[in-house]
Amino acid sequence: MKTPREILLARHADASAELDALRRSVVAELKPAESPGWLAVAWRELFWQPRLVWTGLATVWVFLLGGNIAMRGAAVRDEVVFDQLAEGLRQKRAIYAEFGLVGNGLDAPQIQIPGPRSRLRPMRMDQAAV
Amino acid sequence: MKAARKGDPDAWDTLFRRHQAPLYVFVMEMVRNRATALDVVQETFIAATRHLRGLRDDGKFASWLFSIARQKTIQHWRKNRHETVPLEESTEADRVTDEDPSQHAVREEDEAGFIAAIGRLSEPQREVLVLHYLDEFVVEEIAVITDTPVGTVKSRLHHARRSLKQILRYENAPGNPLGTTR
Numbered sequence: 001m002k003t004p005r006e007i008l009l010a011r012h013a014d015a016s017a018e019l020d021a022l023r024r025s026v027v028a029e030l031k032p033a034e035s036p037g038w039l040a041v042a043w044r045e046l047f048w049q050p051r052l053v054w055t056g057l058a059t060v061w062v063f064l065l066g067g068n069i070a071m072r073g074a075a076v077r078d079e080v081v082f083d084q085l086a087e088g089l090r091q092k093r094a095i096y097a098e099f100g101l102v103g104n105g106l107d108a109p110q111i112q113i114p115g116p117r118s119r120l121r122p123m124r125m126d127q128a129a130v
Numbered sequence: 131m132k133a134a135r136k137g138d139p140d141a142w143d144t145l146f147r148r149h150q151a152p153l154y155v156f157v158m159e160m161v162r163n164r165a166t167a168l169d170v171v172q173e174t175f176i177a178a179t180r181h182l183r184g185l186r187d188d189g190k191f192a193s194w195l196f197s198i199a200r201q202k203t204i205q206h207w208r209k210n211r212h213e214t215v216p217l218e219e220s221t222e223a224d225r226v227t228d229e230d231p232s233q234h235a236v237r238e239e240d241e242a243g244f245i246a247a248i249g250r251l252s253e254p255q256r257e258v259l260v261l262h263y264l265d266e267f268v269v270e271e272i273a274v275i276t277d278t279p280v281g282t283v284k285s286r287l288h289h290a291r292r293s294l295k296q297i298l299r300y301e302n303a304p305g306n307p308l309g310t311t312r
Contacts, residue, residue, distance in 0.1 A: 019171065
């Protein structure tokens with residue numbers, strides 16, 4: 001007794017030669033895939049596979065660049081405004097000087113710039129010794 | 131499979147050799163024309179080599195291959211609706227053997243009824259039954275191959291077996307080969 005599988009296969013067994021021939025023809029057309037070079041591997045590993053990460057980083061970079069350019073423009077504008085203010089002050093000072101409203105600079109309070117604490121320390125030690 | 135994915139011809143040769151006969155029988159049972167069946171098998175092999183990337187699970191290669199063959203068969207039907215050769219005509223024309231006819235008849239006396247009965251089943255029933263018998267595909271795999279719900283496959287398989295038994299009983303075919311199946 002044969003199984004249905006055996007019966008079905010036996011029924012069409014006479015086609016095996018043709019099947020072999022067509023299988024060989026299909027396989028003959030195949031070429032083994034060449035192993036990729038190090039450049040291709042590096043490209044795939046470094047850039048292609050983490051392409052989403054690179055895309056995200058590029059987007060962040062673009063935003064940062066845009067922000068940077070915008071900030072630089074603002075800084076230039078601030079510099080111009082400062083120059084204008086300084087010029088205005090100089091003019092005002094010249095006018096005051098012309099009318100004698102401003103002294104020769106002796107009235108101006110002396111600004112004492114404190115030195116570093118390290119300079120004071122030996123003096124204090126001297127005082128303590130006395 | 132790993133070697134086949136790399137395009138190794140020997141690996142493909144091994145894979146195709148393993149499946150070529152069941153694949154051909156399946157297609158042949160569907161198209162019922164030897165030349166067409168061979169064409170479909172060839173197209174299936176070519177498509178398999180081109181689209182292996184689409185196969186995620188290597189263990190499902192057989193069912194994947196059969197599903198390609200089924201698609202190719204359907205494409206063939208759509209292209210050549212009027213060129214289908216009836217089974218009896220094609221098989222008689224294709225059976226070119228130098229065997230003694232009487233010996234041939236004796237050898238097939240138990241099988242002829244089964245073969246004839248399969249040929250008389252409806253197309254969907256024959257499809258699932260041939261797949262079930264040929265590569266011992268489980269219902270889930272047949273469902274994937276035929277792009278049909280599992281329940282429908284179960285139903286078709288059940289009705290196909292019942293119809294087959296009825297036909298064989300009706301024709302009083304001796305040596306019913308269904309008795310040997312799982």
